[in-house]
Amino acid sequence: MAPTPREEAFADSLIGRRVPKLDAPDKASGRTRYLHDINVPGQLHAKILRSTEVHARIVSIDVEAARRVPGVHAVITAADVPWQRPIGITKDHMPLKADVVRSRRDEIAAVAADTVEAAEEALRLIRVAYEPLPILTNSAQALGPGAPLLHGEDLRVPGRNGALEVVHKACSDNVSMAYEYGHGDVTQGERESAVVVEDVFWLHYVTHCCMGVSGVIAEFDASGNLLLYSNTQVPFLHKREFAELLGIDPGRIRIIQPPIGGGFGSKLDIYPFEPIAIFLAKMTRRPVKLLFTREEEFIASPTRQPVLLKLRSGCDREGRLTFRAVDTIHDNGAYTSWGATTPFVMMQTISSLYRVPHCHYRTRAVYTNNPYAGSFRGYGNLQATFAVEAHMDKLADALGMDALEFRLLNAQDPGESTPQGMHFRSCGFKECLGTAAERSDYEAKRRGNLEHWNDGNPIKRGIGMASMLHVGGGAKMYPSDGCGTIIKLDDFAKVTLITGASEIGQGSETVLALLVCEELGLPIDSVTVVNNDTAITPWDVGVHASRTTFIGGNSAIGAARKAKRKILETAAPKAGRTPDDLDLRGGHIVLKATGERIQEIGRFLRSLHFSEKAELVMTTYYYEPPSVHLDRNYKGDVSAAYAWATQVAEVEVDTDTGIVRLLKITAAHDVGRVLNRLGIEGQIEGGIVMGQGYALSEDLLVEDGMIRNPNFRDYKLVTAPEIPEMDVSFIETMDGEGPQGAKGVGEAPAICIAAAVANAIYNATGTRIYALPFTPEKVYRALRGANMPPKWPEDAA
Amino acid sequence: MAELRNYAAPRSLAEALQVLASGPATVLAGGTDLMPQSRSARVRFAPTLLNIQGVAELRGVRRRDGAVEIGALTTIATLRDDPAVRNGAPVLWQACDHFASDQIRNAATIGGNICNASPAGDTLVPLLVLDASVVLASGGAAGIHERRLPLSEFLTGPGRTARRPEELLVEVRIPVPASGWVDRYVKFGTRPALDISTIALALGGTLFDGRLENARLALGAVAPTAIRAHDAERVLAEGPLDRARIDRVVDAADAAIHPISDVRASDWYRRELVHNLLRRILTDVCPN
Known part of the structure; x- marks a missing residue:
């Protein structure tokens, strides 16, 4: 049957198509100009001198010889910037250290010079005398009796009026941040339980490994306005924060983001190198460029939050969960960054991944002399899910219940609210479970693998399942969780989409362009996206919490609909129609009912611009999601939508060597709706590989505060031959609030791989491993009973 | 790097040897070890850098x-x-x-x-x-x-x-090995590419009547150099490769190695790998 004109008119819908990323040709051909490729006339190169001690008092710093190196313009220490102010989430971190260094990464001095070589030569000539202090190398030690206090004194800096003010209060117990959440009564939950399990888990250090290392260019103009070329994921928040650091009006700071070579959450905080580059620019009155080396990137960029976690959970005889009780100790490192706030996400999983009638959650983030933890894709959820999904298997097995059936019994339905206050308006959890199980033949394989535990063959096969819940409609952590958009149409129906939403490689500009084109009936190549300059783009919170497609997308749609409305309202009288009779399709104004073309949009826009009553089509829109802040008990519907996924991992374990090969991932993701199929496939595949690295190979080895493998030789990212077969299904629940029904998915695919792999290793071998990562020696030791399982410290209460 | 004073890029072996004869020189060929080692200051350059890439x-x-x-x-x-x-x-x-x-x-x-x-x-x-x-x-x-x-x-x-x-x-x-020569190689690392051996093993010999004659066994990353395990080779030569002999070969190999603990593996794990993988290739080379 031939398509009707209406069908034909809608056949050009872009939703669900495979649209190549707009920036792909430039990136693939090496034409993209990253920060590293940008050189500003007159710029100096900066280098930072870091501590050689893990914890020490600085006795003296001698920079005289460094200042005499030819080509050196400035050598600074804390003494040169007495007005510097602390950075970080709790303002406990001075960019340049004056008296004490608390970790191996600590910044002591910095140089600006004509060349990188001159700056490095100057660094070599700086002499620092230290007086070593006792070190805290793990979080349990930090809580123990008599532990040295890492921030035991008030941090005072000169305020605006010159008088000293306390910016960070003395911390008397090394606990930087603490959280406690509860609903129901876990004691009652335990009484109602037929089975109770308790385990301690250790979630290790990994780091982001962005291909583009950290860097910044700082430049003041003649009027003292600051321009930063920055890789930040949160330009508008940082504009304000830099202004506070410098004591200037935020309006005098402009941030330009060149294409960013990977973020994954690492660029949500301000790190010392940024204020240091600004200090040097201020002192030299020259643009200053500072780029990390790869080794520096390993040593001085944030890690994923390492967590020691004790989980106790139970279920009744029928298999209904009765309670969960969690206590965690987060190793904060020497300073407080976003890693200390991962409990916000962890407690959502503990309280609401499956129905949990009684729940208690507690975290203490404690100071140590280790590297400090920042935010990283998944934000605590990988850690929480690892423990929760281990217990889902253990409880089911203890009851003798099928592990899928057990999960389905406890999984939520659409419309449910959880005791923590999350409201699941759309919820494809059970479809995710069913689809992933069916497509992987989970139940039959899980039973079948058990028969090979003792068959003498050293190579074992295993299958394991895990699910996840994550915010999919932003997360209201700031006063606003909104995003602004400006849309401008030119005489040829080309669209300039000016959005606050930053591109960090996730494909946001393509999906936002797609959503706009869908509204305006224009082809994708008619859009230019402007998204990287705070002087041009409207406000946005930043790239985090899997929010850009949802929030930025709704904002872009809002602006596009206003533009469309304006076109149709102006065109309708001329066509002798009402605006509601008309639509925009295939580059034309068309009759909505029949698809009949009335006028080409470009021609219409020209007639509009060049008429007597000349008008432009240029619109703005600000989208604020209908979510709320968590209350003081950490309850509330913090996201406008929630994303779900189930992933099934199939592994092969060589019990002679402990090596685990990941053979296949079968994933089912509730994504609301697929917008750009190519983009979402790429994002999910990339996330799976990131989860694979977390599970199997990546391990930042921190010993006595030192990183032993700050290089890609010994820090093992997953390489191409290790990537498993992937079978990804999309569950389209058409979220009512989402842009065209979509939900955020950026973090989701990385979250449950490690949990699924742990369950698969158990299914293969009968050995459950409670500490990540599953590198060959660790797995081999566990198989031979030669490992040390994680222990909860006795004196940590 | 500051001490590097001369750079020589000869086109013939005689020229290259002349440079070597005239004083201390660091030899550069592919550079894949030399460059990272010199950058991390593990290797110091001699006054002369001798690039032999041009010696066809x-x-x-x-x-x-x-x-x-x-x-x-x-x-x-x-x-x-x-x-x-x-x-x-x-x-x-x-x-x-x-x-x-x-x-x-x-x-x-x-x-x-x-x-x-x-x-x-x-x-x-x-x-x-x-x-x-x-x-x-x-x-x-x-x-x-x-x-x-x-x-x-x-x-x-x-x-x-x-x-x-x-x-x-x-x-x-x-x-060139004699006819009937069989060999096996195993490199164990955490991934199939871009990896430094945790351990490596190679075994070769002439398979005749269930025994491995003229056997040679070499091991890597378990001693200060890559080594031959001569005692294990002697055990192999003594008779057919049955289960008892495999045990003795493994014991002899174990006695020959001195693995260290480093960022890639512990000495204990390296020994376990040698035992298990040697057993595996011995069983594989002579399946009876």
């Missing part, structure tokens, strides 16, 4: 007089693609196939891999099993002197060899 006569694989002769500048990629290597010394071919990545294989040379003398050097274990020897040249325009040394004598310690300062390693010679 040091490249290529020849088969002559019952031996495969490999020029020192032959890249790992060339070796991997050479039919003489693949057919005549499959155990070496496998090691080349597992060697780092394509980019590194295109630059790295066999001479460099040998002279770097890493205990984990990928080509060393198969070369020991193949009973390879190295040819060292010295002299200059007035005449070239060559001496030949078994590889096992050339490797003297981690990063240390029997090469004299005025000598250049110019060739590797591998006697």
Whole structure:
């Protein structure tokens, strides 16, 4: 049957198509100009001198010889910037250290010079005398009796009026941040339980490994306005924060983001190198460029939050969960960054991944002399899910219940609210479970693998399942969780989409362009996206919490609909129609009912611009999601939508060597709706590989505060031959609030791989491993009973 | 790097040897070890940097007089693609196939891999099993002197060899194995590419009537150099390869190794790997 004109008119819908990323040709051909490729006339190169001690008092710093190196313009220490102010989430971190260094990464001095070589030569000539202090190398030690206090004194800096003010209060117990959440009564939950399990888990250090290392260019103009070329994921928040650091009006700071070579959450905080580059620019009155080396990137960029976690959970005889009780100790490192706030996400999983009638959650983030933890894709959820999904298997097995059936019994339905206050308006959890199980033949394989535990063959096969819940409609952590958009149409129906939403490689500009084109009936190549300059783009919170497609997308749609409305309202009288009779399709104004073309949009826009009553089509829109802040008990519907996924991992374990090969991932993701199929496939595949690295190979080895493998030789990212077969299904629940029904998915695919792999290793071998990562020696030791399982410290209460 | 004063890029072996004869020089071939080592200050440059890449006569694989002769500048990629290597010394071919990545294989040379003398050097274990020897040249325009040394004598310690300062390693010679020769190679790392061995094993010999004759067993990353396990070889030669003999071979190999604990593995785990993987290849080479 031939398509009707209406069908034909809608056949050009872009939703669900495979649209190549707009920036792909430039990136693939090496034409993209990253920060590293940008050189500003007159710029100096900066280098930072870091501590050689893990914890020490600085006795003296001698920079005289460094200042005499030819080509050196400035050598600074804390003494040169007495007005510097602390950075970080709790303002406990001075960019340049004056008296004490608390970790191996600590910044002591910095140089600006004509060349990188001159700056490095100057660094070599700086002499620092230290007086070593006792070190805290793990979080349990930090809580123990008599532990040295890492921030035991008030941090005072000169305020605006010159008088000293306390910016960070003395911390008397090394606990930087603490959280406690509860609903129901876990004691009652335990009484109602037929089975109770308790385990301690250790979630290790990994780091982001962005291909583009950290860097910044700082430049003041003649009027003292600051321009930063920055890789930040949160330009508008940082504009304000830099202004506070410098004591200037935020309006005098402009941030330009060149294409960013990977973020994954690492660029949500301000790190010392940024204020240091600004200090040097201020002192030299020259643009200053500072780029990390790869080794520096390993040593001085944030890690994923390492967590020691004790989980106790139970279920009744029928298999209904009765309670969960969690206590965690987060190793904060020497300073407080976003890693200390991962409990916000962890407690959502503990309280609401499956129905949990009684729940208690507690975290203490404690100071140590280790590297400090920042935010990283998944934000605590990988850690929480690892423990929760281990217990889902253990409880089911203890009851003798099928592990899928057990999960389905406890999984939520659409419309449910959880005791923590999350409201699941759309919820494809059970479809995710069913689809992933069916497509992987989970139940039959899980039973079948058990028969090979003792068959003498050293190579074992295993299958394991895990699910996840994550915010999919932003997360209201700031006063606003909104995003602004400006849309401008030119005489040829080309669209300039000016959005606050930053591109960090996730494909946001393509999906936002797609959503706009869908509204305006224009082809994708008619859009230019402007998204990287705070002087041009409207406000946005930043790239985090899997929010850009949802929030930025709704904002872009809002602006596009206003533009469309304006076109149709102006065109309708001329066509002798009402605006509601008309639509925009295939580059034309068309009759909505029949698809009949009335006028080409470009021609219409020209007639509009060049008429007597000349008008432009240029619109703005600000989208604020209908979510709320968590209350003081950490309850509330913090996201406008929630994303779900189930992933099934199939592994092969060589019990002679402990090596685990990941053979296949079968994933089912509730994504609301697929917008750009190519983009979402790429994002999910990339996330799976990131989860694979977390599970199997990546391990930042921190010993006595030192990183032993700050290089890609010994820090093992997953390489191409290790990537498993992937079978990804999309569950389209058409979220009512989402842009065209979509939900955020950026973090989701990385979250449950490690949990699924742990369950698969158990299914293969009968050995459950409670500490990540599953590198060959660790797995081999566990198989031979030669490992040390994680222990909860006795004196940590 | 500041002490580097001269750079020499000769076009002939005689010229290169002349440079070596005139004073301390650091030899640059593929640079895949030298560059990272010098950057991390693990290797200090001698006053002269001698780039031998232009010495064309040091490249290529020849088969002559019952031996495969490999020029020192032959890249790992060339070796991997050479039919003489693949057919005549499959155990070496496998090691080349597992060697780092394509980019590194295109630059790295066999001479460099040998002279770097890493205990984990990928080509060393198969070369020991193949009973390879190295040819060292010295002299200059007035005449070239060559001496030949078994590889096992050339490797003297981690990063240390029997090469004299005025000598250049110019060739590797591998006697073509007798007919009936079988061999096995296993490199264990955490991933299939771009990895340094946790341990490596190679086994070769002539399979006759259930026993492995003229057996050679080499081990990497478990001692200060890649080593031959002579006692284990003697046990192999004594009789058919049954379960009891495999146990004794494994015991003898265990006695021959001195693994260390480092960032990649503990000594205990390295021993366990040697036991389990040696047992696996012994069972595989003689399935009865």
